[in-house]
Amino acid sequence: MSKRIPLIHMGFRIHVHGTEVESKLESAVRNAFGEVDIQRKSTSGFHGNPIIVLSGRIGNRRMIRQFLARLxxxxxxxxxxEAEKRIDENLMLHFRIDKQAAFMGAIAPPSDIGDTISISIKIEAFPATLQKALASLNELLQEISENEPG
Structure with missing residues (x-):
């Protein structure tokens, strides 16, 4: 892995609903991403139900690559x-993983749209165009898919 990893940072966000145990979802985050700083924010849902949002940011490119290799x-x-649809105008790649699977120590695609950890990854591209970002991302994902167990 001598090539530069074309990822700048990764953010995650998970909603803790009133029926869920916050410490279990903190464990899910640590199972998915390792020892990371977790920010906590209290808010409320559409009907006034309490929601806690756990979020964080990872700036270590190797940690991001290791996470992707576990997918x-x-x-x-x-x-x-789907990369072209998943990358926004700021060259952020967006996808989700299943929070129940993460709690169990696995990384899996979402089984239920509302029961997920949202992930966004900033892609490095020069010049900063969608086509350059797609090329960099696809090269990295192909390398991971071919060379990593999983």
Whole structure:
């Protein structure tokens, strides 16, 4: 892995609903990302129900790559196929993982749209265009898919 990793930082966000145990979801975050700083914010849902938002940011490129290498190969392939739709105007790649699977120590695609950890990864591209970002991301995902167990 001598090539430069074209990822700048990764953010995550998870909602803790009133029926969930916050410490279990903190464990899910640590299972997915390792020892990371977790920010906590209290808010409320549409109907006034309490929600805690756990979030954080990882700036270590190797940690981000290691996280991506833990994704199932078929999910990496799906992200690569859908990459153009998943990358926004700021060159942030967006996808989700299943928070129940993360609590159990696995990384899996979402099984339920509301029961997820949201992830956004800033892609490095020069010049900063969607086409350059797609090329960099696809090269990295292909390398991970071919060379990493998972």
């Amino acid at each position: 199932p190969r078929d999910y990496i392939d799906q992200i690569a196929i």
